[in-house]
Amino acid sequence: MQFDWLRDLDHLAETGNFSRAAKLSHLSQSAFSRRIKALEEWVGAALVDRSRQPVHLLPAGEQILHAGRRAREHLDNERNTIREALGVTDKQVVTFAVPHSIGWRFFPDWLNGLEDGFGAFPSSLRVDDLPRCLEALENGQADFILSYESANSRGLADNEGLQSLDIGRDELLPVSKPSPDGTPVFSLDKEADENVPWLRFDTHAPMAGHLAPIVSELENSGRLKVVYENSMAGALRIRARDGAGIAWLPRSLVAPDLAAGVLVVAGSWALQVPMAIKLYRDVDGARDQAVKLWTFLQSKL
Structure with missing residues (x-):
């Protein structure tokens, strides 16, 4: 197993796309795909769900992703200790x-x-x-x-x-996958909508504190229903792009998605959080x- 394979998996988790992840790894898409496949063979299990776009990590992929991050951090710390x-x-x-x-x-x-x-x-x-x-x-x-x-x-x-x-x-924006007509699949501007699927930051994630007053009111009134939770904005972004619900994400993170029409703003300025x-x-x-x-x-x- 090559350590770079773990970094490749990290790039794939962030982008949800083999082509963009390959660019981050400075590889051709075919070479990148071979390295992800080699990692799966080393683990002995499928790590990536390739059946839809954006691609998703399977539970085994999430486990290897977090283990790889911890391993890289540990090695960095040990290297620094030795060098010092x-x-x-x-x-x-x-x-x-x-x-x-x-x-x-x-x-x-x-x-x-x-x-x-x-x-x-x-x-x-x-x-x-x-x-x-x-x-x-x-x-x-x-x-x-x-x-x-x-x-x-x-x-x-x-x-x-x-x-x-x-x-x-920066600012946190409620975003959703667009419908064919360009309007959000899920919107918080429609007062009648209840149980809008919500892709939430983990309650212990610092980002959740910036949203607390807004989402608490919406959740208490029945407007939001939690369907997925993660501490990483990148993971929520992938789910939002896939049409799983609404997520509040930094504008700096989703600006390319908004420009490309992959995501659209799903709530008025009153639901946005300047930071x-x-x-x-x-x-x-x-x-x-x-x-x-x-x-x-x-x-x-």
């Missing part, structure tokens, strides 16, 4: 810890813009859930965290010892390159 013990850590590499919902679309564009102004610099990206990102910052394994903040949830704003900068804007994207740092232990980046960003505000 040998005194070969590159102190100029800036590490960003980013939740999946920000890392998929917003972060690459933001980093490119930062390098256009600041100049190119060595960096690494750690994509994980927000609690693990915070743990990485506290343990000195990351220099910065990117996180959402809204009127409904302060994100990391209440954590002592952290400083923040406002680096972007700030914040960059956080731990004042203690900040490395030279990270301090320079922070100072540069401050000067641009």
